Amino acid sequence: MIQVKLTTRNRNGAWQYRVRYQDENGTWHEKSKGGFKREREARQEGQIATRKVEDGAYQNERITVSAYLDFWFDTYKKDKLAYNSQESIKRAIKVIKPEIGHLLLDKLNAITYQKFINKIAKKYAQSTVRTYHARYHDAFKTAVKIGYLTKNPAADVVISNREDNRDKKKILELSEIPKFITAAKTLGQKAYTALFLDLNTGLRCGELIALTWDDYEEPYLSINKTAVHRTHEGTFIDQPKTKSAYRRIKLDPTTNEVLKAWKSRQETDNDADGIKNIRNLIFPGEDGVYFSSHLTVRFWIRKACEFAGIDHISTHSLRHTHTVLEMDAGADIKYVSKRLGHAKESTTIGIYHHVSEHIADESAKRYDEFVGQLWGNGTQKDEKS
Incomplete structure (x- = not known):
């Protein structure tokens, strides 16, 4: 508890108050002010300063x-x-x-x-x-x-x-997606399914890792948890990032078939890829535990990019790519935002307008075609008239 002492004194015909206080570390500090005509005025101001000390108003003067x-x-x-x-x-x-x-x-x-x-x-x-x-x-x-x-x-x-340049590569361009998916197939069925699912759902990496078969009710996925890796502690299940991150996603027919094929593989061979799936995970790691951090998924993405001959992307790039694909397909912004688990629609819009180079290129191309037709038609009309 802070100790506070208030004193007054007359110096050269004027009154002064002095407040000395000791902080929790035992260090003494002082606040003082003079020039008062009467002792009562000095004491009143000193009492105000005392209350400020007790309320912590001067703490910022001591804190870095x-x-x-x-x-x-x-x-x-x-x-x-x-x-x-x-x-x-x-x-x-x-x-x-x-x-x-x-x-x-x-x-x-x-x-x-x-x-x-x-x-x-x-x-x-x-x-x-x-x-x-x-x-x-x-x-x-x-x-x-x-x-x-x-x-x-x-x-x-x-x-x-x-x-x-570190900010440039945010998504896969349209021409790169088939190359990326083809390359992913060479990494094995589990890696291919994980990357294909991530690209076509926009799941956060932790959400992807935490998926269990209980979350899959054809053709829907329920997102209700995320996997978090803590240094020196391992991987744990945590709540989704926000309330809006709790959601139910409908899979497109192709993605649903890819996931069903992987499920069938696990059901047929309980030791798929030499791994015992003791936690009913969709993408189990060794001994059925969650992947160590996001390193496994990052490794798959890096290898897929290398095999495809395209620039490296991050785990979040697949999520951003899905955002752009949905918006380019004409999906409603509210639907896309809810599908991605964004708390605000502005986040979805921000991603769409920021990350894709092909958006600007395609928009410019459409505008050029439109203007060309406009002026071309206008010129023809003028000539006929």
Whole structure:
């Protein structure tokens, strides 16, 4: 408990109050102010300062950016978010600490923060910088709410829009999809089925790994859990990322047949691919346990890309590819958003408009054809008239 002592004294004809307080670590601090004509006025102001000390209003003067971020995570985020989201926040905190973590929180301003963002933008992909910035903005927004800061230093930051090759490859282009699927077949039936299913459902990798045959009711898949890998602990089942992530997906006929074929393989040979499926998993790992992290799926994707002769994509790229395919096919945005388990439709729209190069190419081509017909028809009409 904080110890607080209030005293007043007359110095050179003017009254002054002094509030000394000892923090939880035993360190003494002081707040003082003079120039009062009467002792009563000094004491009244001193009592106000005392209440501020007791309410923690001066804590920001003693806390560093690093210490605050640890406090913020432990108080507002730890065990309150999905495991992967917590890990994402911890990675962001790990990046900022060596750069500006030593600064006192109340000394952090917009210019210092902007310089920090500019620095990490040279090292990380733009998408990563934006993710980290979102974490910091959230943390400092909380600092404003609880009185640690008067203004959010991350409020008006500018993130470079420079082209970054690491951000380029977000999806499979239409011409690459047949090559990718053909290459996936060479990896074995389990790998082929997993990648084909992921491409045609847009499942998150953890959702794919956690699937059991109990979740499959032809031609539907129920998404009600996700697999999370924790370093030094192994892979565990966790709740889906958000409430909207709980969903039931209808498989298209081709995907349904591919999954049925894999199910038949497992039923015929209980030791499919030399693996005992003791947990009734659709895609079991060794001894029927979940895949170690997402490394197995990443390996399959990398090999499929290599065999297909196309640029490497991430596990999330198949999800983004499915988003584009659905939207290009004319699917309703609400349907696509629900199918993907997005909490907001804006997320779905953002993916669609950001990741596919062929969207712009096809749109430009359609516009050129339209304008060509328009002006061509118009010219012909003018000539006839």
